[in-house]
Amino acid sequence: MEPISSSSVVDALNWRYATKQFDPERKIPSDDWAAIEQSLVLTPSSFGLQPWKFIVVDDPAVREAILPNAWNQRQVVDCSHLVVIAAVTDLGEEEVDKLINVSAEKRGVEPAVLDGYREMMLGMIVKGMDADQRRAWAVRQGYIALGNLMTVAAMLQVDACPMEGFVPAEVDKILGLPERGLTAALLCPLGYRAAEDKYADAPKVRYPVEDLIERV
Template sequence: MSLTTPTDLLDRLNWRYATKKFDSTKTIPADIWAALEESLVLTPSSYGLQPWKFLIVTNPDLKAQLQPLSWNQAQVSECSHYVVFTIKKNLTAEHVDHFVARTAEVRQAEPESLAGYRKVMVSDVVYGARSLSVNEWATRQTYIALGNFMTCAALLGVDTCPMEGIEPAKYDTVLGLPEKGYATVVACAAGYRSEDDKYATLAKVRFEKSEVIETL
């Protein structure tokens, strides 16, 4: 298998920035977008429970509804694909059972053989101490997906901008999430930078490595 070199990886991460202005005439090609969707699907999560759903917004009318709920940031409308990261609220034993059934299907195992694993998950996220803050836990899982998505996009030459400047509850209403049991956490615009986005040429500002990394 051909691996990305350390130099290539760092080049792509230095190329990446929070794009402030997208070229609205450019659309992410279907094959590249398909790979980015798979990167979302392949995101790791605690226990593998995947407590999320990713909503891909490309409809211009829907983008126009979301932009005023996003501090009126133009990236929402200008980008090619707008990803809304949501959590599945208040995980239940049924969700765990769904995951166990899927595991048995994919790995060609008997569901009964996973009974111990199911018990551990249910006793933690459904009935255990974690259940008291399970939506917060799910939110942290979703940020893993956001980081994974942005890194994969950079490797494929796609620009992104993570969007926390949004009104999640109002997003939920527009997207019809409450009746589906989901809630908005964060969003991410994806597409291609405009040639006149002044932020594209600014040097990255990071603390020295010695300040943020300590080897023990």
């Protein structure tokens, strides 16, 4: 594949912003959305464990139910696509074995070949953390997926708004997540900015490179 030019990458990141108003009439084309979904699937995670589920909320009634639990931020109902990044609440041996079995199948080896890797994951994640630590670890993994999602969206000139401003317990109830061993970690509405969104043309507020990047 041909590399993307460095100027195109920077231009896309300068173009993006946390969109406050979406145009409810504009929908993301299916091919662009397929690429965005693949950006989620291809997101790296610690040990490759992928402790998440990405829930695309299409149902208008479900979005309306989420709205008051997202501080009445209209992005969740006006966007083209609403993604809920849900984290596994208590990753255990079953999830580790699933990864081992899929890895063995994909790479053409017996699962026993990966016993050392399995024991390392069990020791560090399943046995080395308590339930609260495992939950927090899985939520942190969700931020990696969010970053990937927003960057790819920007490259496609699709707007996004990362959101921590919601009540996870209520969103969990609406989506039936607790019985599935999941919790809502982040919301990300995606679509296209409304013409009247005053923040679209606001200058970015970022510290200069010399303040943020050090070389040792």
